Amino acid sequence: MNIEVQCCGVVILALIWYFSLRQKTLKLASEKLFLVTMAVNSFCLLMDILSVIAINHQGFFSGFLLALICKTYIVSLIWVGYFGLIYALFDIKETKQKQRRENRIYTVGVLAGTVLIYSLPIHYYLEGDIVYTYGPSCTATYVFALLFVLVTLSKVVLEGKEMNPKRRRAIIMWMCIWIVAAAIQFLNANLLLVGFASVLGMVILFFELENPEANLDRETGAYNAHALGEYTKQLYDKQEGFSAILVAMGGNLSAESDGSSQKTDRMLQDIARYADKLKDVKVFKTLERELVFLAEDEKRMWEVLRDLKNYINYLWAETAPFYVVLPDSTLLGNVGELFLMLRHFRISRRKDSTKNSIILDETQIRQYKERERTEAMLRCALEEDRIEVFYQPIYSTKERRFVSAEALVRIRDQEGNIIPPGIFIPIAERNGLISQIGECVFDKTCAFIKKNRLKERFGIEYVEVNLSVRQCEDLNLAENYIRIMQKHQLEPSCISLEITESASIRIRENLLRNMRLLMDYGVKFALDDFGNGESNLNYIVDMPVSIVKFDRDMTQSYFSSYKAKFVMEAAMHMIQDMKLEIVSEGVETREQAEAIGALGIEYIQGYYFSRPLPGEEFLEFVAEKAY
Ligand code: C2E
Ligand code: MG
Ligand code: MG
Numbered sequence: 323m324n325i326e327v328q329c330c331g332v333v334i335l336a337l338i339w340y341f342s343l344r345q346k347t348l349k350l351a352s353e354k355l356f357l358v359t360m361a362v363n364s365f366c367l368l369m370d371i372l373s374v375i376a377i378n379h380q381g382f383f384s385g386f387l388l389a390l391i392c393k394t395y396i397v398s399l400i401w402v403g404y405f406g407l408i409y410a411l412f413d414i415k416e417t418k419q420k421q422r423r424e425n426r427i428y429t430v431g432v433l434a435g436t437v438l439i440y441s442l443p444i445h446y447y448l449e450g451d452i453v454y455t456y457g458p459s460c461t462a463t464y465v466f467a468l469l470f471v472l473v474t475l476s477k478v479v480l481e482g483k484e485m486n487p488k489r490r491r492a493i494i495m496w497m498c499i500w501i502v503a504a505a506i507q508f509l510n511a512n513l514l515l516v517g518f519a520s521v522l523g524m525v526i527l528f529f530e531l532e533n534p535e536a537n538l539d540r541e542t543g544a545y546n547a548h549a550l551g552e553y554t555k556q557l558y559d560k561q562e563g564f565s566a567i568l569v570a571m572g573g574n575l576s577a578e579s580d581g582s583s584q585k586t587d588r589m590l591q592d593i594a595r596y597a598d599k600l601k602d603v604k605v606f607k608t609l610e611r612e613l614v615f616l617a618e619d620e621k622r623m624w625e626v627l628r629d630l631k632n633y634i635n636y637l638w639a640e641t642a643p644f645y646v647v648l649p650d651s652t653l654l655g656n657v658g659e660l661f662l663m664l665r666h667f668r669i670s671r672r673k674d675s676t677k678n679s680i681i682l683d684e685t686q687i688r689q690y691k692e693r694e695r696t697e698a699m700l701r702c703a704l705e706e707d708r709i710e711v712f713y714q715p716i717y718s719t720k721e722r723r724f725v726s727a728e729a730l731v732r733i734r735d736q737e738g739n740i741i742p743p744g745i746f747i748p749i750a751e752r753n754g755l756i757s758q759i760g761e762c763v764f765d766k767t768c769a770f771i772k773k774n775r776l777k778e779r780f781g782i783e784y785v786e787v788n789l790s791v792r793q794c795e796d797l798n799l800a801e802n803y804i805r806i807m808q809k810h811q812l813e814p815s816c817i818s819l820e821i822t823e824s825a826s827i828r829i830r831e832n833l834l835r836n837m838r839l840l841m842d843y844g845v846k847f848a849l850d851d852f853g854n855g856e857s858n859l860n861y862i863v864d865m866p867v868s869i870v871k872f873d874r875d876m877t878q879s880y881f882s883s884y885k886a887k888f889v890m891e892a893a894m895h896m897i898q899d900m901k902l903e904i905v906s907e908g909v910e911t912r913e914q915a916e917a918i919g920a921l922g923i924e925y926i927q928g929y930y931f932s933r934p935l936p937g938e939e940f941l942e943f944v945a946e947k948a949y
Contacts, residue, residue: 324451324452324453324454324513324514325370325371325375327514327515327517328370328371329371330518331367332364332368332371335360335363335364335521335524338360338524338528339360341528341535342360342528342532342533345535346534346538347534347537348537348549348552350552350553350556351556352412352552353532356527356532359402360524362398362401362402362405363402363521363524366398366517366520367520369391370395370517372391372395373392373394373395373455374514376392377392377446377448377455378448378453389444392444392446392455393439393444393459396439396460396463397439397463399516400466400470402520403470403471403474404428404432404470406474406496406523407428407474407477408428410474410477410478410482410489411477414482414485428470431469431470432466432470439459439462439466440459442457442458442459442462443457443459444457444458447511453512454512454514456511464504464508467504467516468501471500474497478490478493478494478497486531488530489530492531493527495523495526496522496523497523499522499523500516500523502519503515503516503518503519504519537552539606539607541587541591541607542590542591542594542613543595544594544598544605544606544607544613545606547606547608547609551657551661553604553606554616555657557651558656561652564616564617564618565617565619565620565647565648565650565651566614566616566623566660567626567627567630567647567648568608568613568647568648568664568667569593569612569645570643570645571590571611571612571641571643585641586611586641589638590607592637592638593630593638597613597626597630600629602617603615603617603626604616608664610668612668615630620650623647624649627645631645644677644680645678645679645680646664646682647681647682648682649681649683653683654687663682663687666690667680693749696745696746697749697753697755699733699735699746700733700746700755700759701755702736703733704762708733708734708735709731709759709762709766710731710732710734710740710766710936711732711767711937712729712730712731712732712934712935712937712940713727713785714927714933715782715931715932715935715940715944716728716905716925717927717931718924718925719918719919719925719926720924723781723947724780724781724931724944724947725781725782725783725925726782726783726784726785726818727782727785727940727944728785728788728820729763731747731759732934747790751791757792757796760788760789760790760793761806763788764787764806765806765809767785767787768806768809768810768817770785771812771816771817772811774937776816776944779945784816784817784818785818786818786848786869787817787818788819788850789820790822791821791822791829794829794833794836795829795832796832796836797835797836800835800837800839800840800843801839803819804843813844814840814843815845815846817845818846818847818848818868818869819840819845819846819847819848820848820849820850821850821867822850822851823851823858823861834865837866841866846867847866847867847868847869848868848870848871848905849861849865849870849871852876853873853876853877853890859893862897862900862902867902869903869925870897870902871904871905871906871907871927872890872893872905873907874907875908877906877914877928878910880917881914881917894923903924904925905923905926906918906923906926907927907928908929909929909930910928911930915931
């Protein structure tokens with residue numbers, strides 16, 4: 323009988339079944355669909371063999387039964403085509419409604435084909451070992467099967483550009499093999515290749531995509547990062563909530579020595595093996611060599627967390643792992659956000675290794691998202707040059723005029739609204755954008771002073787520009803700032819740089835190096851934020867500043883607290899004895915301005931005189947008040 327090819331097909335399918343079912347799987351939707359397609363294929367192949375046997379032994383079967391067997395075989399062929407198409411569509415991004423509507427059309431098609439094939443007559447050819455079927459029923463099969471193949475091909479080729487490229491390639495190969503086999507069988511009816519061609523399709527899909535082994539991490543036996551992506555994406559798509567725990571091993575993994583890397587490997591293997599036995603939990607290993615545990619509900623997750631911590635503390639206490647816990651996945655909108663969050667908190671841990679766990683509740687996530695939004699806004703503003711500098715005049719109580727100003731950064735958002743620095747400076751300091759912003763502000767300020775000849779026209783002798791602690795660490799700061807002043811041909815005496823206190827000795831050393839270079843060039847320095855809680859008089863002694871700025875809190879408490887008044891007076895005398903000048907910030911009323919002047923403080927900055935003003939308005943202001 324000409325069933326050798328089909329028998330080979332059966333053996334191949336049996337092997338694929340074995341390898342598919344042997345491994346644990348995540349039961350992803352595509353895996354399930356693949357298994358259904360496999361089942362229909364297997365059924366088709368068995369019916370193929372059965373039909374050849376039945377034709378060969380026509381005497382044993384009634385005419386009706388023979389026709390039923392042969393027609394069931396060819397009907398199953400178009401069902402294979404149908405499932406091939408459904409499997410292919412799985413990855414094509416369309417709206418759910420459109421997908422559902424299309425699937426309905428294909429289902430009606432396959433049912434109509436089934437009815438038609440069963441109702442049309444079929445004929446059998448039998449000569450020696452060679453058997454095959456022909457007649458209207460077979461022709462209908464060819465037509466329907468070809469239709470499914472062509473629809474599948476056109477969908478995948480024309481609309482599948484965003485599909486998983488492996489899936490796209492595998493399906494195209496499968497369909498092409500099918501067309502070739504069908505053409506050969508059509509021309510040479512005794513070569514029964516179509517069933518086998520479909521088996522080849524299964525082989526390609528299995529090796530390219532659906533081998534469960536491809537979702538496993540070889541080292542630990544846990545699911546791998548790819549599987550984590552696919553699985554969580556599916557849960558988000560289906561809107562099924564879950565809870566997650568990420569366990570990062572101690573230290574900075576990328577900087578591990580060989581010894582500790584091997585230890586981490588052993589630890590990962592051990593914990594993954596332990597966790598594999600836990601019920602209702604799936605364990606994944608990420609590319610950063612952390613373990614992620616997913617549980618279907620929060621209650622189970624807390625139990626798992628408790629057990630895990632006990633296990634790790636007992637066996638691996640010295641590794642100090644870090645836990646990121648996400649009790650409710652629906653707090654995040656999609657799988658992309660999930661990975662961004664995990665990445666963010668993994669990095670923040672590397673910076674601050676004192677924490678050993680973090681629970682991502684609503685507040686945490688909201689703050690994180692706000693930070694992300696502000697960061698994006700900042701980058702965009704820098705790119706589109708929407709950084710602006712406002713100037714707040716500073717009044718000299720001795721000379722009774724405005725002698726200087728402070729440059730204060732603002733961002734104009736896309737709608738034209740002004741965003742104050744309190745919102746973005748802390749974030750820029752954390753992500754390092756502050757250096758770029760600081761340089762931009764400095765550049766604009768230098769250009770402004772030079773262009774408007776502030777000193778000659780308005781008697782504004784210098785402008786104060788804020789430096790963030792993060793900038794002071796940078797050993798290129800002095801060089802960059804000197805280059806900017808040279809570019810604008812600006813006298814260094816027109817600039818005073820404001821620094822703030824920092825507890826870090828390393829930062830202080832770098833800051834001092836920068837300060838010396840800039841002071842040699844002719845720039846002077848002011849100490850900002852004095853009196854805001856953490857001020858230290860020693861800092862004034864150590865730092866070569868010529869101005870000390872009393873913080874708004876200090877100025878205000880002078881008027882509200884009896885004791886604070888003495889503190890401020892004492893500080894003032896000490897600072898003046900050191901031959902330093904003082905600016906009192908945050909003066910809001912006439913009474914306050916008069917009292918501060920009477921106290922003997924040289925400079926006043928505050929809303930009483932003016933808020934920080936855009937460049938043009940500042941020029942108008944000082945033009946009116948000059949001399
Ligand atoms: P700062 O350097 O202490 O600047 C003084 C802040 O006090 C300014 O706030 C100013 O508008 C505000 N202020 C002045 N007088 C009064 C007053 O009478 N009442 C009240 N309520 N506030 C007053 P602003 O412009 O929002 O800046 C806040 C902080 O942002 C600055 O504090 C400074 O630390 C930082 N900053 C501003 N521009 C820059 C910059 O270009 N670079 C860096 N690194 N930081 C900057
Ligand atoms: Mg300041
Ligand atoms: Mg200040």
